Amino acid sequence: MPEIISSNNDDRKLPERIFVERLKLYYQSLKQSVLAVLVNSTILLGLLWNDIERSHLLGWYSFALIVTIYRIIVWWQFNRIEKSRYEERQWYLHMLIGSILSGLIWGGAGYFLFSDNIFYQALLAFIIAGMSAGGIINLSSFLESSLSFLVLVILPFLIRLLQEGSTEALQMGFMVFLYLLLISVSARRVHQTVLNGLTMKFMYQRAESKIKEQALYDELTQLPNRRLLKDRMLHALARAQRSNIKGALLFLDLDNFKRINDTLGHIFGDGLLQQVATRLNQHIRTGDTAARLGGDEFVVLLTDLSGSSAEIAQNVQLIADKIRQALEVPFKVQNHELHVTSSIGVSLFPDDSHSVDDLLKHADTAMYQAKNLGKNAVHFFLKDMQDSLNKRLELEKALHKAIKNEEFRLYFQPLVELNGTIFGGEALIRWFKDDEQMVPPDEFIPIAEETGLIYLIGDWVLNQTCHCMSEISKLNLPNDFKYLSMNVSPQEFNQKDFAIRIEQALKKNALSGRYLEIEVTENLLLDDVSGTVQKMEKLREMGISFSIDDFGTGYSSLAYLKKLPVDSLKIDRSFVQDVLSDNNDATIVKTILSMSHMLGLKVIAEGVENKDTWRFLEQHGCQFFQGYLIGKPMPFEEFMIKLKNGSVFEP
Ligand code: C2E
Ligand code: CA
Ligand code: CA
Numbered sequence: 147m148p149e150i151i152s153s154n155n156d157d158r159k160l161p162e163r164i165f166v167e168r169l170k171l172y173y174q175s176l177k178q179s180v181l182a183v184l185v186n187s188t189i190l191l192g193l194l195w196n197d198i199e200r201s202h203l204l205g206w207y208s209f210a211l212i213v214t215i216y217r218i219i220v221w222w223q224f225n226r227i228e229k230s231r232y233e234e235r236q237w238y239l240h241m242l243i244g245s246i247l248s249g250l251i252w253g254g255a256g257y258f259l260f261s262d263n264i265f266y267q268a269l270l271a272f273i274i275a276g277m278s279a280g281g282i283i284n285l286s287s288f289l290e291s292s293l294s295f296l297v298l299v300i301l302p303f304l305i306r307l308l309q310e311g312s313t314e315a316l317q318m319g320f321m322v323f324l325y326l327l328l329i330s331v332s333a334r335r336v337h338q339t340v341l342n343g344l345t346m347k348f349m350y351q352r353a354e355s356k357i358k359e360q361a362l363y364d365e366l367t368q369l370p371n372r373r374l375l376k377d378r379m380l381h382a383l384a385r386a387q388r389s390n391i392k393g394a395l396l397f398l399d400l401d402n403f404k405r406i407n408d409t410l411g412h413i414f415g416d417g418l419l420q421q422v423a424t425r426l427n428q429h430i431r432t433g434d435t436a437a438r439l440g441g442d443e444f445v446v447l448l449t450d451l452s453g454s455s456a457e458i459a460q461n462v463q464l465i466a467d468k469i470r471q472a473l474e475v476p477f478k479v480q481n482h483e484l485h486v487t488s489s490i491g492v493s494l495f496p497d498d499s500h501s502v503d504d505l506l507k508h509a510d511t512a513m514y515q516a517k518n519l520g521k522n523a524v525h526f527f528l529k530d531m532q533d534s535l536n537k538r539l540e541l542e543k544a545l546h547k548a549i550k551n552e553e554f555r556l557y558f559q560p561l562v563e564l565n566g567t568i569f570g571g572e573a574l575i576r577w578f579k580d581d582e583q584m585v586p587p588d589e590f591i592p593i594a595e596e597t598g599l600i601y602l603i604g605d606w607v608l609n610q611t612c613h614c615m616s617e618i619s620k621l622n623l624p625n626d627f628k629y630l631s632m633n634v635s636p637q638e639f640n641q642k643d644f645a646i647r648i649e650q651a652l653k654k655n656a657l658s659g660r661y662l663e664i665e666v667t668e669n670l671l672l673d674d675v676s677g678t679v680q681k682m683e684k685l686r687e688m689g690i691s692f693s694i695d696d697f698g699t700g701y702s703s704l705a706y707l708k709k710l711p712v713d714s715l716k717i718d719r720s721f722v723q724d725v726l727s728d729n730n731d732a733t734i735v736k737t738i739l740s741m742s743h744m745l746g747l748k749v750i751a752e753g754v755e756n757k758d759t760w761r762f763l764e765q766h767g768c769q770f771f772q773g774y775l776i777g778k779p780m781p782f783e784e785f786m787i788k789l790k791n792g793s794v795f796e797p
Contacts (some may be wrong), residue, residue, distance in 0.1 A: 164344045166232040166290040168287035170242050171340070175284040176221045180214055180282055183248060186273055187255075188212075194259055197266060198743035202258050209254065222245060232265070235304065238288075245281075245291035249298025252277045256303025266316060267307075271318065274303055276326065277724040282333045289337040296333060302324045364438040366416055375437035379502045382449040386496050392455075395489040396446040396461040396469065397509035398426075400519040403442035406484060417479035418486065429472050430465075432452055436690050445509070455497060459526065466490045474522070487522035489513050498527055542580055542593055549602050553578050557779035558608045558630070560788065561750060564769045566795035570663070572772065572781045573611045573632045575603070578660040595635050608648065612655040612662070619661065621789060631663035631693065636670040645684050652688065659689030665716065666692060668700025675709065682711045698734060707745060715742050719753020719773070725762055732762075739767045761797055 170257065187210040190757070194203055220240045256274055278299045285292035300322060307319035362374040382393045400422065407415035419442065426436040426444060435447040448465065451458045470488055477484045491512025493505045508527040518526035548554065555578060558571040577585040594600040611632045618627065638644060652659055664685070671678055682692055692713040694707075698721055707715075717738055724731040736750075742749045751763050754773030763771070776795050777788070 156669070160345070160348055162233060164341070164509045165350055166626065167344050167348075168340070169232055169241065171239055171287040172285065172291075173221060173224045176217060176244075178282065179248070179284045180217050180221070182209060182277070183251060184213055185253065190255060190259065190273060193269065194261070194266065194679075196601070197261050197263065198259050204253050206258055211294070212243075213251055214248070217244045220397040224500065230387075239289065242291055242294075244469060245285050245288075245295045246298060249281075249499055250505075252299040253302040256299070260303070260306040260310075262310075267315070269319065270303060274299055274322075279331055282329060282336055285331070286336045286340045289334060292333045292337065296326065296330055303661045309466065313764040339495045349627045354795060363439075367420050367438050369423050369444070370435055372437070372439050375435060375439075375447060375501050376506075376543075378435050379447075379448055379505065381493055382447060382502060383502065385449070385506075387500070389487065390452065391449075392451045392458055392497070393449045393495050394451060394458070394465075395449065395493045395495065395505050395509045396448070396462075396466050396508070397493075397513040398446065398469070399489050399490075399513050399517070400473075400713055401487045401489055401517070404468040405753065406486070410482065410484075414479050414482065415482070418477055418484055421477050421479065422473060422486075426469065427473055428470050445506070459494065462492055462494065463524060463526075466492055468521070470522065470524060489516040489521050490517055491527065493527040510786040512596045530578070533730050538593065540584075541585070541590060545577075545590055545594060545597075545599055548577055548579065549599070549606070553581065554603070554606060556607065556614065556782060558614070558782060558793075559772060559779040559786040560777045560785070561770060561772050562776050562795050564764065564771075564797075567626050568628055568748055568793070568795075569770070570631060571785055572665070572779075573607060573630055574777075575633075592633070595637050598637075600635050601641065602635050604634065605647065608653070612657050615661045616657050616790060617654040617782075617786070619657070621786075623789060627789065629661050629663045629691065630667050633665045634697065636667065638679075639664075639666060639670055639681070647682060648685060649688060649692070658683070659737055660691070663687075663691045663693055663713070667695050668697065668706075669708060672677040675706070686711055693748075696752075698738060707747070712747065714748035714750055714770075716750045716752050716772075722751050722753045722759060722763070722773075726758055736766050738761075743767060757797070764797075 493508035513528040561570040691713040750770040
């Protein structure tokens with residue numbers, strides 16, 4: 147084996163590949179070598195016909211012919227076998243035997259066809275020199291064969307010259323000896339050059355294929371990348387258009403990857419992505435493609451689906467669900483058990499589109515829909531979906547403008563006590579898009595939260611609320627009016643400088659914190675309970691109070707509530723509204739009321755729309771109310787008039 151074996155793992159296969167290549171080189175040049183033997187031995191036979199004893203001559207020639215036939219047979223068989231068998235040891239042995247035998251032919255010529263005639267000696271010397279030079283080239287891929295060939299060719303002739311003993315013969319013998327040394331050194335050098343050449347060739351090939359691989363495969367997971375995926379999609383689409391066969395694209399996004407990556411670090415994130423890739427590959431058929439687009443986005447391309455559109459859709463749903471469930475099984479990364487879920491969007495081709503880019507876009511849209519529907523789900527692309535997405539993008543653009551153009555207004559909805567007096571008001575934002583059409587907050591707040599615009603909007607709400615509250619405090623109301631409450635999104639609350647911004651807004655309006663209540667949802671508490679509690683405590687030191695909004699719809703448990711520094715709960719209006727018709731809702735409301743009394747929390751019932759509801763709530767201990775029955779959210783001026791008039795609601 148050659149000495150260029152590297153210890154690097156990557157190079158493990160290199161020596162074997164080079165070995166095969168060396169064998170191939172040898173067998174390729176065998177033709178010329180056999181032809182040279184045949185021609186030269188026949189010429190020699192003719193030249194020496196009258197000068198050498200016939201039996202010697204014919205015996206030698208027959209040997210040369212037999213060896214030639216043997217080498218031709220081996221050569222012929224080598225050419226017939228499959229490439230994968232080149233490595234087999236027997237081809238190396240045949241090569242070595244062939245070289246030794248042909249060495250013996252010319253060695254035999256030098257010894258047995260030796261003549262006293264100085265002319266014939268010179269002739270032999272020429273032929274031997276020529277054959278050995280040819281041998282170096284033909285046998286160069288194996289040093290052991292070229293050296294043994296050289297020695298076998300030259301040594302017998304040298305011995306004969308020494309035996310001859312004449313001065314000329316001895317002189318010639320000396321020169322032949324020098325020639326042997328020289329040509330052996332050359333043989334070694336040629337051999338080394340061949341080896342270096344082969345190694346370079348393979349290194350180059352490998353580097354080239356590596357470059358190709360990097361251009362088409364994702365480095366982390368080794369899955370096809372976007373480019374290769376698109377290429378395969380093109381082929382699949384072309385096939386689908388020619389025949390009745392169809393395909394599907396599954397756009398897959400991990401639901402909680404960012405959190406894992408942020409909290410545990412990139413090493414975990416990367417490990418997880420690699421395992422997801424492996425799992426995806428385990429759950430698709432050969433012929434289908436799992437690709438990574440980047441981040442935690444994967445795409446599975448299913449091809450060659452047949453049947454009616456409905457059957458195909460059903461089939462794809464099954465496959466997508468299978469993949470989704472497979473990813474739910476916990477992953478083990480560096481001894482940590484990681485739980486992930488995935489949202490999958492599906493587009494079908496050629497039904498949904500004939501364009502690769504559109505299909506990807508559609509599947510992506512469907513994936514977002516799956517996320518919006520609560521994640522860990524599969525959703526198919528529908529044309530309406532694209533429309534609503536477009537509408538959303540439009541809204542996002544308009545929202546940017548709205549901040550600049552001051553298109554927001556703050557409305558206030560009264561909060562009343564059991565006796566009907568207004569003790570507070572909830573600030574609710576209104577967006578008059580282009581100064582006319584009112585866009586409800588439920589439609590734009592989620593977009594603002596996703597795009598980060600909520601920080602600007604939240605700032606505006608905060609300052610506006612403080613300003614309005616300071617206006618109210620100038621009215622010299624009796625102590626009945628306690629505070630204005632404002633809604634704060636988790637994103638806003640979680641900002642580092644949230645407390646500072648509140649402090650600044652209060653200061654700017656010369657307002658005490660006790661005039662402000664902050665409404666947060668239960669989901670705020672999901673991430674970092676102790677950090678949240680700390681921040682709340684800090685704000686409470688400024689006099690600010692807290693209420694939990696939409697209570698009952700989120701995740702919080704009683705155990706949580708005990709830990710939290712909150713003052714009140716607001717029962718979500720979905721329960722309040724059906725309290726008279728739905729037994730479950732009635733039970734929930736009753737439970738919340740009795741439970742919060744035990745915990746010493748104030749309860750405000752939202753969405754009170756009629757007197758019967760009010761009465762039911764009152765009977766079960768509710769003391770604070772909000773809803774259309776009392777008053778809809780109204781502009782600040784209207785709210786002020788109500789307060790100035792000391793208006794009391796008659797329950
Ligand atoms: P929310 O905090 O639960 O606000 C109460 C919602 O219930 C308001 O909807 C209010 O108009 C409505 N409502 C009040 N009484 C009744 C009733 O008797 N019947 C019915 N059917 N509805 C009633 P609105 O103003 O459309 O606000 C929707 C949501 O948008 C709010 O729900 C809140 O989560 C969010 N939001 C509103 N303003 C802001 C804000 O300034 N900042 C943030 N982050 N979110 C806000
Ligand atoms: Ca609220
Ligand atoms: Ca609410």
